Amino acid sequence: MSKSVSAVMALFALTVLSAGASVACAASISRSVDVNATPAAVWSVIGSFCAIKDWLPPVGTCSVDGKNPPTRTLTTKDGKATFIERQSARSDTRHFYSYTFLSSPLPVSNYSSTLQVVSKGNGEATVIWRATYTPAAGKEKAADEALQGIYKAGLESIKARVSTQASVGSAIEGQP
Numbered sequence: 001m002s003k004s005v006s007a008v009m010a011l012f013a014l015t016v017l018s019a020g021a022s023v024a025c026a027a028s029i030s031r032s033v034d035v036n037a038t039p040a041a042v043w044s045v046i047g048s049f050c051a052i053k054d055w056l057p058p059v060g061t062c063s064v065d066g067k068n069p070p071t072r073t074l075t076t077k078d079g080k081a082t083f084i085e086r087q088s089a090r091s092d093t094r095h096f097y098s099y100t101f102l103s104s105p106l107p108v109s110n111y112s113s114t115l116q117v118v119s120k121g122n123g124e125a126t127v128i129w130r131a132t133y134t135p136a137a138g139k140e141k142a143a144d145e146a147l148q149g150i151y152k153a154g155l156e157s158i159k160a161r162v163s164t165q166a167s168v169g170s171a172i173e174g175q176p
Contacts (some may be wrong), residue, residue: 024111027140029147032132033155035162039117039125042162043095044136046115049087055161056154071102081105088112106146107139127158 008118015099035042046055049072050062060077074083083105089098096116104111113131120126129151135143 025107026132026134026145028130029144029151030128030133031148031151031155032126032128033159034120034124034126035159036124037162037165038123039119041165042117042125042127042158043092044164045086045165046117046158047092047095047097049090052154055157056150057155057157058150070101089114107143108133108147108156109136110134127155129155155162 045051050064051064051072052072052074053059058076058081060079061075062072064072069087071084072085074085075081082085082103084102085099086102087097087099090096094116095118095159098112098114100113101108101111111131111133113129116128116130117125118128131147133143133147
């Protein structure tokens with residue numbers, strides 16, 4: 001290998017190593033919950049882009065701008081935090097949508113997430129919520145804890161909401 005190629009490679013390695021020391025690394029989260037309902041039944045509860053206000057406990061309001069792709073604005077129940085998110089992909093037949101943060105009070109950037117419902121068979125489904133993001137430098141633990149809490153609360157709420165609707169639907173179907 002020539003001296004110039006070796007020097008360029010050494011400089012590149014040094015640049016990468018020094019950049020890595022000050023830049024937070026990409027992170028990911030993936031959580032799921034099994035529900036006793038078909039994917040279509042679950043999707044009917046959570047699939048609307050603003051349905052998140054019905055199943056994510058901290059969210060108080062959701063408004064959608066009506067554009068394509070849509071952008072939603074979420075405000076927490078206490079009014080202290082606002083998230084602006086743009087839908088980046090959607091398939092009602094495959095029961096998923098993806099979105100990105102345009103702005104968020106969380107200490108993350110490059111946040112991209114997908115909410116999906118898949119069949120387990122036998123009339124059951126799994127709801128999968130996953131994301132990739134870059135935590136702010138020095139805020140990795142805070143970002144992870146915030147997202148873990150949000151995902152846990154959301155998935156537990158989805159399971160409870162779908163179970164309640166399934167129970168109500170069974171009771172109505174069983175009446176003469």
